[in-house]
Amino acid sequence: MPRPTSRPARRAVVPSLALAVTAALGALAGPRAWAWADARLALRAAKERLAARAWADARRALEPLTRDADAAVADEARLLLARAHLSEGRAEDALAQARATIAARPDGSAAARARYVEAAALAALRRFDEAARLLEA
Numbered sequence: 001m002p003r004p005t006s007r008p009a010r011r012a013v014v015p016s017l018a019l020a021v022t023a024a025l026g027a028l029a030g031p032r033a034w035a036w037a038d039a040r041l042a043l044r045a046a047k048e049r050l051a052a053r054a055w056a057d058a059r060r061a062l063e064p065l066t067r068d069a070d071a072a073v074a075d076e077a078r079l080l081l082a083r084a085h086l087s088e089g090r091a092e093d094a095l096a097q098a099r100a101t102i103a104a105r106p107d108g109s110a111a112a113r114a115r116y117v118e119a120a121a122l123a124a125l126r127r128f129d130e131a132a133r134l135l136e137a
Contacts, residue, residue: 039068039070039073042061043065046062049061053087058081058084059081059085062077062080062081062084063077066078071108074104075104075108075109076110078100078110078114079098079113082095082097082101086117086120086124091121094117095121098115098121099118101114102115115134119131119134122134
């Protein structure tokens with residue numbers, strides 16, 4: 001009687017399958033779709049580095065993505081970069097990156113999330129009144 005596949009083995013198969021499907025669709029759809037898939041995979045890898053608390057590696061992976069042609073990718077990369085700076089204890093850099101995210105697309109969904117990162121950076125800099133005003137608005 002065959003043994004059922006263990007959960008860790010299935011968890012390893014799912015990302016590999018997703019990568020293979022993304023690559024296949026990218027190859028069929030053309031270079032623009034391929035670039036989009038590459039950017040999404042790079043964002044995912046950066047998120048994994050953040051989860052592993054490899055702040056410097058995450059920053060190096062995210063910085064080129066902030067200049068991506070796809071606005072959604074660039075916004076997400078800026079936001080994650082701000083979080084990486086904040087997690088690393090670089091509140092001034094996190095504040096600047098959060099404000100850059102908001103300035104790039106003030107009405108975007110990333111801007112709304114960046115306001116919370118901006119408030120956290122202000123709190124880390126002990127500028128509590130500014131953080132409170134930001135969160136009240």
